Amino acid sequence: MNRVEVKAGDLSRHRDYAFGPTTPGWWGVIGFILIEATAFVLAIGAYYYLLANEARWPPRGVPPPLLWGTVFMLIGLASELPNAWIKKRAQALDLRAVQFGLGVMTVLGIAMLVVRALEFGSLNVHWTSHAYGSIVWALLVLHTFHTLTDVADSVVLWVFTLVHTVDGRKFSDVADNAFYWHFIVWSWVVLYVVVYWTPRWL
Amino acid sequence: MNTPARLRAWLFTGAVLALAACDGPQSALLPRAEQAEAIDRVWRVMLWTCTALYIVVLLALAYAMLRRRADRRREGIASDPLLRKTLAAWVVVIVAFLTAFVALSYAEDRRIRGGEPDLEVRITAKQWWWQVEYLDADPSRQFTTANELHLPRDRTARIELRAGDVIHSYWVPALGGKEDLIPGRTNAVWVTPRENGTWRGQCAEFCGLQHAHMALDVFVHDVGFFERWRDTQLYPARLPETATARRGKAVFEQHACATCHTVRGTTAGGRLGPDLTHFASRRHLAAGLLPVESPHLLAWIEDPQRLKPGAQMPAVPLAPQDLLAVNEYLLGLR
Amino acid sequence: MTRYDDAARRRHLAELERVWADPPGLRGWLTTVDHKRVARRYIVTALVFFVLAGVLALAMRTQLAVPENTVLGPDLYNQVFSMHGSVMMFLFAVPVMEAVAIYMVPLMVGARNIAFPRLNAFSYWVYLFGGLLIFAAFALNIGPEAGWTGYTPLSGPDFSPGKRTDFWAQMITFTEVAALAVAVELVATIMIMRAPGMTLARMPLFVWSMLVTSLMVIFAMPAVMLSSTFLITDRLIGTQFYNPAEGGDHLLWQHLFWFFGHPEVYIIFMPALGMISAIVETYCRRPVFGYTPMVLALVATGFLSFGLWVHHMFATGLPPMGNSFYTAASMLIAVPSGIQVFCWIATIATGKPRLEVPLLFVLGFFALFVLGGMTGVMVASVPLDLQVHDTYFVVAHFHYVLIGGAVFPLFGALYMWFPKIAGRLLDDRLGRWQFWLLFIGFNVTFFPMHYLGLIGMPRRVYTYPTGLGWDTWNLLSSAGAYLVALGALLFVVNVARALRRPADAPDDPWGGPDLSWATSSPPPAYEFAHVHEVRTRTPLWAGPDGEPQLELPVLHGLRTDRREALLTTPIDAVPECRWAMPDPSIWPLLAALSLTVAFVWSIFDPWGVVWGSIPVGVALIVWFWPKKSEPSLQATE
Numbered sequence A: 001m002n003r004v005e006v007k008a009g010d011l012s013r014h015r016d017y018a019f020g021p022t023t024p025g026w027w028g029v030i031g032f033i034l035i036e037a038t039a040f041v042l043a044i045g046a047y048y049y050l051l052a053n054e055a056r057w058p059p060r061g062v063p064p065p066l067l068w069g070t071v072f073m074l075i076g077l078a079s080e081l082p083n084a085w086i087k088k089r090a091q092a093l094d095l096r097a098v099q100f101g102l103g104v105m106t107v108l109g110i111a112m113l114v115v116r117a118l119e120f121g122s123l124n125v126h127w128t129s130h131a132y133g134s135i136v137w138a139l140l141v142l143h144t145f146h147t148l149t150d151v152a153d154s155v156v157l158w159v160f161t162l163v164h165t166v167d168g169r170k171f172s173d174v175a176d177n178a179f180y181w182h183f184i185v186w187s188w189v190v191l192y193v194v195v196y197w198t199p200r201w202l
Numbered sequence B: 001m002n003t004p005a006r007l008r009a010w011l012f013t014g015a016v017l018a019l020a021a022c023d024g025p026q027s028a029l030l031p032r033a034e035q036a037e038a039i040d041r042v043w044r045v046m047l048w049t050c051t052a053l054y055i056v057v058l059l060a061l062a063y064a065m066l067r068r069r070a071d072r073r074r075e076g077i078a079s080d081p082l083l084r085k086t087l088a089a090w091v092v093v094i095v096a097f098l099t100a101f102v103a104l105s106y107a108e109d110r111r112i113r114g115g116e117p118d119l120e121v122r123i124t125a126k127q128w129w130w131q132v133e134y135l136d137a138d139p140s141r142q143f144t145t146a147n148e149l150h151l152p153r154d155r156t157a158r159i160e161l162r163a164g165d166v167i168h169s170y171w172v173p174a175l176g177g178k179e180d181l182i183p184g185r186t187n188a189v190w191v192t193p194r195e196n197g198t199w200r201g202q203c204a205e206f207c208g209l210q211h212a213h214m215a216l217d218v219f220v221h222d223v224g225f226f227e228r229w230r231d232t233q234l235y236p237a238r239l240p241e242t243a244t245a246r247r248g249k250a251v252f253e254q255h256a257c258a259t260c261h262t263v264r265g266t267t268a269g270g271r272l273g274p275d276l277t278h279f280a281s282r283r284h285l286a287a288g289l290l291p292v293e294s295p296h297l298l299a300w301i302e303d304p305q306r307l308k309p310g311a312q313m314p315a316v317p318l319a320p321q322d323l324l325a326v327n328e329y330l331l332g333l334r
Numbered sequence C: 001m002t003r004y005d006d007a008a009r010r011r012h013l014a015e016l017e018r019v020w021a022d023p024p025g026l027r028g029w030l031t032t033v034d035h036k037r038v039a040r041r042y043i044v045t046a047l048v049f050f051v052l053a054g055v056l057a058l059a060m061r062t063q064l065a066v067p068e069n070t071v072l073g074p075d076l077y078n079q080v081f082s083m084h085g086s087v088m089m090f091l092f093a094v095p096v097m098e099a100v101a102i103y104m105v106p107l108m109v110g111a112r113n114i115a116f117p118r119l120n121a122f123s124y125w126v127y128l129f130g131g132l133l134i135f136a137a138f139a140l141n142i143g144p145e146a147g148w149t150g151y152t153p154l155s156g157p158d159f160s161p162g163k164r165t166d167f168w169a170q171m172i173t174f175t176e177v178a179a180l181a182v183a184v185e186l187v188a189t190i191m192i193m194r195a196p197g198m199t200l201a202r203m204p205l206f207v208w209s210m211l212v213t214s215l216m217v218i219f220a221m222p223a224v225m226l227s228s229t230f231l232i233t234d235r236l237i238g239t240q241f242y243n244p245a246e247g248g249d250h251l252l253w254q255h256l257f258w259f260f261g262h263p264e265v266y267i268i269f270m271p272a273l274g275m276i277s278a279i280v281e282t283y284c285r286r287p288v289f290g291y292t293p294m295v296l297a298l299v300a301t302g303f304l305s306f307g308l309w310v311h312h313m314f315a316t317g318l319p320p321m322g323n324s325f326y327t328a329a330s331m332l333i334a335v336p337s338g339i340q341v342f343c344w345i346a347t348i349a350t351g352k353p354r355l356e357v358p359l360l361f362v363l364g365f366f367a368l369f370v371l372g373g374m375t376g377v378m379v380a381s382v383p384l385d386l387q388v389h390d391t392y393f394v395v396a397h398f399h400y401v402l403i404g405g406a407v408f409p410l411f412g413a414l415y416m417w418f419p420k421i422a423g424r425l426l427d428d429r430l431g432r433w434q435f436w437l438l439f440i441g442f443n444v445t446f447f448p449m450h451y452l453g454l455i456g457m458p459r460r461v462y463t464y465p466t467g468l469g470w471d472t473w474n475l476l477s478s479a480g481a482y483l484v485a486l487g488a489l490l491f492v493v494n495v496a497r498a499l500r501r502p503a504d505a506p507d508d509p510w511g512g513p514d515l516s517w518a519t520s521s522p523p524p525a526y527e528f529a530h531v532h533e534v535r536t537r538t539p540l541w542a543g544p545d546g547e548p549q550l551e552l553p554v555l556h557g558l559r560t561d562r563r564e565a566l567l568t569t570p571i572d573a574v575p576e577c578r579w580a581m582p583d584p585s586i587w588p589l590l591a592a593l594s595l596t597v598a599f600v601w602s603i604f605d606p607w608g609v610v611w612g613s614i615p616v617g618v619a620l621i622v623w624f625w626p627k628k629s630e631p632s633l634q635a636t637e
């Protein structure tokens, strides 16, 4: 059997970069978000599962102090403005704006990590003392780990845009990075309610 | 295509024959309690309907493979309306069977749980033996034994299940289904035996090195006999009758034995190992490992690790005479 | 439509050849990002793990052949069955299916490579290192000892001192990372790298099955990541997740484990369903009957499988009402399974079956899987499960569905795809012998186990006393296991013999329907000379009778001076943009190595996580730092 290939069209006029759901990067980020969101949901499930076994929650009766977790959330929410702006500017291939925006995001990100360190410091429970302590630490560490990765990614991208020529593909990466940051911010809003307000509302 | 069909026919007959020969003291195919009978009903219904469905599927497959094709052209087409209707009918059939299965499971599941208990027993599973406590409103009528469960026929016993270390699972197939014993939780099963006899149960949840040697002997008696058994168990241990046995008692009390085992009526009050007050009345040693007979017991006391590697009882060094004496003493604890 | 001349075509191919070639020799071997090379490695490695775990099974069956046997003591037996289960599930069954998909999916959708080729290479290395690690641990007597389910407290710090469980838990982390990476790659490949015109409704069913499988991996694996991380921290830094004395709960482990564990078994099974569709379609020369119901059945199975996990926990004393719900949900799975069985039989009935070896394996699948499915429905009934749970009845159930439902189709698929993978045909007679040895041996091994379970034999026992009526059946079962091994050995022989012949397989030996048969066997590094355009569900067939389509429409215009692929829109597969694909790189290997160091370090010192992550981070940054061949040549600022 001999098959022949017959030309039915030409692709050379298509662009060689893109944004959003037709790029691998976007699907990679979506995949990562789905994986991590599932992990968060299950960890939150574990939190309520353990809670259901206890008469008092937290077992020592004192909820975690609100200050740093709230600050973290507020900075996060505030960072959504520059974040959304970067995404738009990246799609417009605006290098100056992207350089500036990533700088801002780096600063905000590092500030949030500092706040998170203070948050750990002020937690009034240790992971070894009770399953309550373990799960609270687990939720925070999980979230911190992701914040850390995304901040690191922002830093690398920022440095890159400063030292290297930037092409359409890199702008697309910047947009994907911004997309992932939404997840960091909004997942914390959920976790914040779980960790800080569950014990207060119960 | 003849060979697989024959093979399956052969396997099927084999299965039927096997089911006919289902004795053995640990078989779920010989239900001897109300709860086990309920489960057995589910089993029979599902076995036969699923077998029938299985045969239908294989016949359809055989037909599909072997049917004569009119000519070299394929006859059916993708949108064949008859096939589509058959598919819909098939789905309805499946759903109907499943609904029946679910209803049946639900109904029989209700029957195996609950009921006004005539007797309360607490079993605590430990690596790798069963502690059995007979509970009573009157504390003086409570006692503890091990590795054996005695039940009155036609009475409902509620068995409370707890675990001392890891997860185990209580399972006496002739009397009913299994239930896990989980540290930090309390479970229960209900048993209403319908026939006198002796059955065997075995721990069904993997619990470490000696999970294979964690059996439970179960005896079902007439109520009268059961009450007599219970009364004898309530007595403290018999006093040793021979000189050797008396010496054995002393050795037992003075050595490590007493720190782990309780013999009621003596100074031995340890709680790590099985209660030995009426040890010699038991059929098996170390959770079904060996019959309670002199050579086995001697070997056990001399070195439990040889018989049951990993067992939570160490070899306690004893002089040969002491060993024989303890042996005789324990065999007198009827 | 114009035909283009031969000289131009030769020039075009030479250029593609050059641009897509790996560096020669060892360097190419270590740096390749060609999905076919990676997939071949993946498949071979997984099959080696299969043989190793199979040999462990033979050891178990030898121990259990007669009562009170002493070939394996309790400690060794426990490690052996834990290894057998863990290796079969984590290092053989899931990876081998993904591996076949890594090879076939890009070809079937007509892509130039898999999405994220470097991640793909990374995934293989991580998988390999995880597997080597657990076998090294086993050889050093620090193998797992608490079963593939690793229940606490038996696996916890109090009852599993030493490092055995830590190695097991880290092995799981390795395989999770590898599996998740592959899942994301496959989703991306399937969503945006399909040939133009291959709308979702024209995707081969194997591709559909891999899409659903990959999504299931994405939603299921985090559960075991979480539970094993909790376990590791309980063991190493004193968290209390599974300590009831401090508010923890052993059932938390079981819930999390089975929330993963149940989908896991369908993650193994689902690709097999796709393989069966491919085989039935190819050897009956007939598009599978009921494409839409088939796809819906796959999706429904995927969804339902996340609502069933409690059926593994019926004996733990959960509220009866809840249990009954899980009975109903579990049985519901029989509906999509029944639909698929029906559609395949209908396809066979209306097609023209040729009883080649792959189809033989599919017939074996029917005989075994349907039986295993029936026992599955039985154990889904709460009261019945309370009798047979944790007995050999369940062991029989899951080997019927795992081997009958997944391994048989896998062998069938390997016979069908071997020419595409290795450029040679496997021997037909040896294949038939293998089939019958496996089929008979399998039934002799596992059918008696149903009965053994019913007459009281619990699973995971290293020995049993005589007098319970178990002796004959165990002996029979052990004998059967050797027959199975012989069958497996024949496969090894068949492959070895085939590989000694020259690569002479035709492009399309079976007259297959999908794009993978439109290129040579094995395909060149760039897969296809041009991008194919797809207009029907079976692009290589001219009509529903499987007549070959002799003229294939293709699109020109991808650059040949760098590795360029086409991206299309997710649903309708409309060409969207050209995309430069990465060149070979050593960094995936280095990243995998540094990750291995970090994981192993963490077993001995929790700080290993912190210090170990630094080289990992460095490796990742270098990896992702853009290479000069990749940037878009347009839109550069």
Ligand code: HEA
Pocket (backbone or CB within 6 Å): B050, B053, B057, B093, B094, B095, B097, B098, C149, C265, C266, C268, C269, C311, C312, C330, C331, C333, C334, C337, C338, C339, C341, C369, C370, C371, C372, C373, C374, C375, C376, C377, C379, C380, C381, C385, C388, C389, C390, C394, C397, C398, C401, C402, C405, C406
């Ligand atoms: C490939 C893997 C695979 C597959 C496909 C299945 C399929 C099914 N399994 Fe199985 N299962 C396992 C692998 C698998 N299982 C493993 C590994 C374990 C043990 C884990 C461990 O403890 O180590 C297990 C254990 C297991 C249990 C727990 C048992 C216990 O521990 O006590 C249960 C309980 O409900 C169960 C149920 C089912 C059901 C209902 C199906 C259904 O999907 C089956 C559906 C298919 C059919 C029914 C056949 C085709 C349908 C028809 C022909 C239609 C007509 C049929 C009817 C009307 C009935 N399985």
Ligand code: HEA
Pocket (backbone or CB within 6 Å): C050, C051, C053, C054, C055, C057, C058, C060, C061, C081, C082, C084, C085, C086, C088, C089, C092, C093, C146, C147, C148, C149, C395, C399, C402, C403, C407, C445, C458, C459, C460, C461, C462, C481, C484, C485, C486, C488, C489, C492
């Ligand atoms: C896909 C998964 C898979 C597969 C394929 C198998 C295959 C086999 N399994 Fe497996 N099994 C499991 C998954 C699987 N198993 C799981 C998950 C468990 C539960 C573990 C647990 O409880 O934690 C289990 C448990 C289990 C038990 C219960 C142990 C116990 O509870 O104590 C037994 C007992 O007989 C058993 C037997 C076998 C046998 C005989 C085979 C045979 O099919 C194997 C066939 C043999 C081979 C494949 C070897 C081939 C040999 C050669 C080719 C030799 C040539 C060599 C060279 C050329 C070098 N298995």
Ligand code: CUA
Pocket (backbone or CB within 6 Å): B125, B126, B128, B167, B168, B169, B203, B204, B205, B206, B207, B208, B210, B211, B212, B214
């Ligand atoms: Cu106790 Cu198994």
Ligand SMILES: [Cu+2]
Pocket (backbone or CB within 6 Å): C261, C262, C265, C308, C309, C311, C312
């Ligand atoms: Cu399941």
